[in-house]
Structure formats: C-alpha cells, structure tokens
Amino acid sequence: MEYDISDISEADAGRQRILWADRQMPVLGSIRDRFAKTKPLQGVTIAACLHITTETANLLRTLQAGGAQVVAAASNPLSTQDDVAASLVKHDGIAVFARRGEDTPTYYSHIDAVLDAKPHVTMDDGCDLVSRVHRERPEQVESIFAGTEETTTGVIRLRAMEQAGSLGYPIVAVNDANTKHMFDNRYGTGQSTLDGVIRATNMLLAGKTIVIAGYGYCGKGVASRARGLGAQVVVTEIQPLPALEAVMDGFQVLPMAKAAQIGDIFITVTGNRDVLRPEHFRVMKDGAVLANSGHFDVEIDLAGLAAMTTGERRRMVRPMVEEFLVRGEDGKDRRVQVIAEGRLVNLSAAEGHPASVMDMSFANQALSVEWLVAHRGELSARVYDVPSDIDASVAELKLSSMQVEIDELTNAQREYLASWTDGTK
Structure with missing residues (x-):
C-alpha cells in the first residue's frame, strides 16, 4: 500500500484519540455496525479529500466496514492531524496522503495520488478533488459515478459547475442537510x-x-x-x-x-x-x-x-x-x-468541531454514499439534496443516542393534517 504521511511511529497515539472520538459518535457507530454486516459498498473505491482528523477517521473506518476501498488526502494543508494519518495507515490499512504543513505542490500531488486509485466515488470538502479531476483528468470522469460534498464553499462551486454544464457526475450536497448545516455549521x-x-x-x-x-x-x-x-x-x-x-x-x-x-x-x-x-x-x-x-x-x-x-x-x-x-x-x-x-x-489552530457534532455530518456522508451506490446509473449529472428520509433518520438516531423521547401524532391528528374540510367552528 502506498501512502505519504509524516511519522508512522505516531500511529498508536492516533489510534487512542480516534477511539476517544468514536465514543462520542454513536450514530456513525451504529451505521458502521450495520455496514459491517450488509456490506452495501462492496467493490466501490472511494477517494476522499477531507480534513484528516479523529472524526474523519471514524467516517473512513465506517466506509471501509461497508466494503469500500478507501483512499484519503487532506482538504487543507494545516488541518491534518499527523498521528491520525499514521493510525489510519497502520491500524486500518487505509492509504492516506496527508502531512500537516504541506506546501501547495504537495497538497495537489496528494489529491492526484488518491485519483490514481481510480475511484468510483469522490468525497470532497471544498471541491478541490472534484475540480482537479474535471480540469486535469477529464478522462477519469466517466469512471466516477457519484460524489458527496461537505462544505458551503464546495457546494457553491459545484452549483456553478452544474450551471455551466461542466459537472460530469451526480453529487450530493451533504452540507445542505438540516442535520448538517443546522448543527455542524x-x-x-x-x-x-x-x-x-x-x-x-x-x-x-x-x-x-x-x-x-x-x-x-x-x-x-x-x-x-x-x-x-x-x-x-x-x-x-x-x-x-x-x-x-x-x-x-x-x-x-x-x-x-x-x-x-x-x-x-x-x-x-x-x-x-x-x-x-x-x-x-x-x-x-x-x-x-x-x-x-x-x-x-x-x-x-x-x-x-x-x-x-x-x-x-x-x-x-x-x-x-x-x-x-x-x-x-x-x-x-x-x-x-x-x-x-x-x-x-x-x-x-485547534482540533475542529467536537466529535458529537460531526457524528451527524458524517452519518449523512455515509448514508448518502450508500444511497448513491444503490441508485448507481439512475441519476443525472447535477447537485442533489440529501434525501429527506436520510436527514430525518439521522436526527432520530441522534435523539435516541441522547435518550431523548418525542411525541407521536394521534390518528385524529394525522387525519386533521391530511384534511382540508375542517375549519373554524
């Protein structure tokens, strides 16, 4: 396995921090357990350009549990946690190309390295990966059948590509899910x-x-x-x-x-x-x-x-x-x-979002990839919202993990909401 990280000897320290974050990510953990049994991503290669942090590590582990081959590069030269990158390589066998403080040429060479894996799905945080493959490697676009995008900035770029007729495959705007932007952002x-x-x-x-x-x-x-x-x-x-x-x-x-x-x-x-x-x-x-x-x-x-x-x-x-x-x-x-x-x-300058918040964002990522794989070949090359049932299920799973209960509609209430005949009495 090829990879490019700062120091493999930091792997054990990174593993400890990844598992600490995992304790605060119960929704993603439940998805990982299901993925490990059902393997919905079997045979799919995923290229991820994300912040290489403890929370991201647990997303990548979840995708891998679902049967995917995962390769990852950093989406920002200063956001990489080197011990996390080392742990992903040593303990999970995930090819990582990321070094904290890498210069711009190295940053783009790492994006090229994950594209060398010939991915079927891209997972982006800022649209640099998608932009790179469309600009520099257009011959690869046909073999990529879907993608996801995590950020507001990335979604803006993707919608510009869609409007210009330049987007080559369907991408889910994970950033726009309510359980992402209302909580993560x-x-x-x-x-x-x-x-x-x-x-x-x-x-x-x-x-x-x-x-x-x-x-x-x-x-x-x-x-x-x-x-x-x-x-x-x-x-x-x-x-x-x-x-x-x-x-x-x-x-x-x-x-x-x-x-x-x-x-x-x-x-x-x-x-x-x-x-x-x-x-x-x-x-x-x-x-x-x-x-x-x-x-x-x-x-x-x-x-x-x-x-x-x-x-x-x-x-x-x-x-x-x-x-x-x-x-x-x-x-x-x-x-x-x-x-x-x-x-x-x-x-x-810090460690990014708390793991309990990223739990919902990365649950959306994992479930959106599962949805894209299930609908492979059925979607046009445009930007899609996260399906509403996925968004709702993430919220339900989060509430359950927090041991919070909510009310259910009575039959009379359901009938009232579906009716137009009742008015002022």
Whole structure:
C-alpha cells in the first residue's frame, strides 16, 4: 500500500484519540455496525479529500466496514492531524496522503495520488478533488459515478459547475442537510472557531469587540458563542435578510469600512474572497487580530496585506500568529495579526468541531454514499439534496443516542393534517 504521511511511529497515539472520538459518535457507530454486516459498498473505491482528523477517521473506518476501498488526502494543508494519518495507515490499512504543513505542490500531488486509485466515488470538502479531476483528468470522469460534498464553499462551486454544464457526475450536497448545516455549521463552527482563536492567542474575549463577517449558519454560531463569552459582537453582511436577522438577534450591523475601525478581533466566515482588504487594514486598531473560518484562505486579502509590509516589518509572534506592521491612514504604524495564515482557524489552530457534532455530518456522508451506490446509473449529472428520509433518520438516531423521547401524532391528528374540510367552528 502506498501512502505519504509524516511519522508512522505516531500511529498508536492516533489510534487512542480516534477511539476517544468514536465514543462520542454513536450514530456513525451504529451505521458502521450495520455496514459491517450488509456490506452495501462492496467493490466501490472511494477517494476522499477531507480534513484528516479523529472524526474523519471514524467516517473512513465506517466506509471501509461497508466494503469500500478507501483512499484519503487532506482538504487543507494545516488541518491534518499527523498521528491520525499514521493510525489510519497502520491500524486500518487505509492509504492516506496527508502531512500537516504541506506546501501547495504537495497538497495537489496528494489529491492526484488518491485519483490514481481510480475511484468510483469522490468525497470532497471544498471541491478541490472534484475540480482537479474535471480540469486535469477529464478522462477519469466517466469512471466516477457519484460524489458527496461537505462544505458551503464546495457546494457553491459545484452549483456553478452544474450551471455551466461542466459537472460530469451526480453529487450530493451533504452540507445542505438540516442535520448538517443546522448543527455542524452553527454549533460546531461556533465553538471550534473561538477555540482556535483562544488557543492561538490566549486572549480574553470578554469585553473585546469581535467583528464577524457573514451571518449564515456558521456566522450565527460564532456570533452566539462570542456573545456568550462576553464579547461585544458586530456583524457585517451583504444580504439584507441575514443582516436584518442579525439586528433582530440583538447584534450591531455595520459595513466593514466602519467595523474595521472598532474591532479587536475579526472573523471571516462568508465563503467569498477579499472580505478584509487593504482599505480595512489601514484603519484597524493597533493589535487587531484576524482569523478566517471559511473554507479557503482567500477571505483575508493576505497578498494585499503583505504588499503593505516590508520583510523586516513582518514576523511570527506566536506559533500560529504572524504580525504585520502596516502604515495607517493617519500615518502611524499599527500591528495587524493573522492567525494560521488565514486558513481555517478551527482546524489549523485547534482540533475542529467536537466529535458529537460531526457524528451527524458524517452519518449523512455515509448514508448518502450508500444511497448513491444503490441508485448507481439512475441519476443525472447535477447537485442533489440529501434525501429527506436520510436527514430525518439521522436526527432520530441522534435523539435516541441522547435518550431523548418525542411525541407521536394521534390518528385524529394525522387525519386533521391530511384534511382540508375542517375549519373554524
């Protein structure tokens, strides 16, 4: 088996952490038990481009239990947990191509390595794998019959491909499942993003002004958790509806040009590029901290920031924090501090989402792959939602694992909901 990881000797430590996460992922565990008996993925090769973390390891183990041959690469150069990669190789026999801190050429060579396995299914986190096979290896597209996508950013790219007529096979937008974006994006991103900021800086958030760019599910989660830690939260938006929702939720909403002047910490979570730009850097407070929790490292204009800074005015001040000394509009120098090279702060500076949240997201992944395999050859080349019965079953399994019971409709209630004749009496 070919693989490329940092240190195989870390495998036992990785195994211990994977099993710890597995204890908090009962839904995925129940799916793995069923997969091991029924083998619904027998004969299918799956190429996964995901964050190589303890939670992802349990997803890959579940797919393997279902009979699939699994190969995996990292979806972000700074999110790989090297001991987890080692454990997957040594203890599970899964080919992994991922090293924490790998450079861009290595990152894409690892994606090419998983494509060399000639997969039937792709599993993506950001659409780099799908984009790579369509751009660089179009001859392989015919042999791939389906895929899944985990992120908002990736789904945006896939829908653009579909609209352009460039998508070569059906892909399920796992990100859009209610049990994914309502919980993973809100509760997972909310907690793990601030965890990354705190670990990287050791700053007290209480009393700070935190500017959050974007008020989607992820932004809502970050804003809620920041307020809970005592921060004064400012939201920036480009859409009127989420901006209005932020106002009604009690947050101050400002354009970034104004927010840039008052923020202590800035967190971008928009899925777009150049959200923080030179005109914002010039008016920021001395010591402003910038972090990104969107999938790609384009939300902060790092090239623009670097262009404002000469070599000797740029330095590492903590292991995950780089400081840029920039000249402000007032002619004075100010320190602008960027966490984790502007990459996903929750995975680069912390450990990502808690396992109990990823339990639902990865349950959706596993069940969506099973559905795609069952419907092989029946689907057109477009982006599909997660089937509603899968979404509902994940919620039911999660409630059951938490020992939470809910009511059932009575026969009279079912009849009432199916009728149109009953009215005001």
